[in-house]
Amino acid sequence: MLSTDQEVTFRQTGHVTVVNLFSPPKIAEALADIEQWSSEFLRQLPAQRRDWYLERADTSGMVLRKLDEPVYQRPVFQAMAKSDCIVAIVEQLIGPGVSVFFSQVFCKAPNIGGPKPVHQDNFYFGPNDLDATLTVWIALDDATIENGCLYYADGSQLGPVYDHVAPADAPFNLQIPADKLADFSMTPAPVPAGGVSFHHGNTWHQSSNNSSVKPRRAVAMHFLRNDAKLIRPALDYDPGVVVRIS
Ligand SMILES: O=C(O)CCC(=O)C(=O)O
Secondary structure, three states: OOOOHHHHHHHOOOOEEEEOOHHHHHHHHHHHHHHHHHHHHHHHOOHHHHHHEEOOOOOOOOOOOOOOOOOOHHHHHHHHHHHHHHHHHHHHOOOOOOEHHHHHHHEEOOOOOOOOOEOHHHHOOOOOOOOEEOOOOOEOOOOOOOOOOEEOOHHHOOOOOOOOOOOOOOOOOOOOOOOHHHHHEEEEOEEEOEEEEEEEEOOOEEEOOOOOOOOOOOEEEEEEEEOOOEEEOOOOOHHHHOOEOO
């Protein structure tokens, strides 16, 4: 559970970081699984899916940006999503009875990992209840300003969900329009490996390039309360991969 102060932080700012939720051996196990999964995945990745999965800045064209659905596909990550410490906090923040409907590993390779522009998860997901989604972002490496930690706009969860735009050559890379960005300043939220950043679905967030020699790997698990629905999703979310957690 979160302490009262931690819960107040979440309600006021739209995010809260909790350190040491996963032990070093658990994180090592997750990283070993990513290593194995990544090499299998890259070997069979078809050319038409490269835009979605690979870093554009890399000339070899084989540096992985992300992997989809670790909670559905990989037992190590499903166990993390079902761990008592995560379920207790998720239910404290969005209410009892929850599922993971989408999850991703973000690899942010050293010197190559690119930015994720400012966005609100609830624009992507389009839930009928804006308070029924929660993103659980688990740091698998120390996430620092240099290697591309998340940045949040404190208090932005109290405002509306804005229409997003996307570049023509990356229609999936939805982002808040440039003329709105001055409305909030973005504050870095470094997280040590094994720590978790929880954010509300409305909270504006972004991450920068990895300009360091170290990777910044993290897994994002998107939870939804079981009585809510995604009624206006901006991308396709496959109902067949939903994992009921509680
Ligand atoms: O890890 C990142 O760089 C982006 C993560 C993100 O946007 C999310 O978890 O919603």
